[in-house]
Amino acid sequence: MRRGRGGPSEPGIELPDPPEVSFASDNAAGVAPQVMAALASANTPAALAYGDDSWTRDLIAAFRRLFDADVEVLACWGGTGANVVGLASMLEPWQAVICTDQAHIVTDEGGSPTRFIGSMLLAEPTADGKLDPAAITRRSKWIGSVHHPQPAVVSISQTTEFGTVYTSDEIGVLADAAHAAGMLVHLDGARIANAVAATGDDLITMVRNTGVDVMTFGATKNGAMYGEVVVYLRADLAAAGRFHHKQAAQLPSKMRFVPAQMLALLEDDLWVANAAHANAMARLLADAVDRIEGITVVGTPEANAVFVTAPDDLLDQLARWSFFWRMGDAGLARWMTSFATTPDDVAAFVEGVRLLAGRQL
């Protein structure tokens, strides 16, 4: 069996080879060729460490153009680290973050934000991955009482952990509510490219004009080898951010390799093209599997995640053939596409789904 591919055929059924790519996560994809080339070209000549290099300076200039604002930028090793650095710059230990109970900072960062920042995460229930603005009103009643953690930051993920996409108006409503209550807004943009591609809104419309104060800008899921960036729209917060960056072990000595990757993604809007492709592959997959009896697509994919419900034993068999993650509820699975997913990969995966689902009937 090839490494990284799916498992063996099921007894009593001849299954084709699983697809070349994994539908488990966009993180499972490799590196975009343009990013690989940029890494190689940043290899020489030598450059000073810790961001004192032309790639880092060029990246800051590129982000200032993207936002048409004097943003500050800190390049980090990854998304968890970028969230920690960004949030740490916005909070005192007695303050708290309002977010959903599905937020990556709550469910998938090993408690890292709480450990490094000391702040509680006030996790609000969500049906679709989006934060309800009413949570801000409700939690703001705690402000001023020493007995309660002080809500000071509202954190949202764009796209959400359920693959949904906030409209710019929805972000604006949340940001207005947060600011009216004296709170700041953090946006986890691990998949911001997929949101930009899905809505057609640029970063000025979606992030700057809505009132986001600090965001992370993801690259790993969009074709980078590694690396995320914290973007400070409130430049004053970046002053403390520089120290958190180092203290949270997110300041790479050979920093230039993160900006080199990001610059390759920003060139000719490759970041948006990669994400648009991933989103299109998710729609292709959803449309095809929705026609298969036994599989139900949950909602309409808004970005690059397809959620499906199906009998558990069918999902078990499918995952043995081409691995993917199951979600919390029984019978619920998530299939993700990336810049590297091809229509042939989708067709190969759909064929496996069709064969295994057909056997259930």
Ligand SMILES: Cc1ncc(COP(=O)(O)O)c(C=O)c1O
């Ligand atoms: C919403 C979200 N935020 C942040 C991250 C970044 O995590 P990592 O530390 O694995 O790069 C991820 C990765 O899956 C994510 O889905």
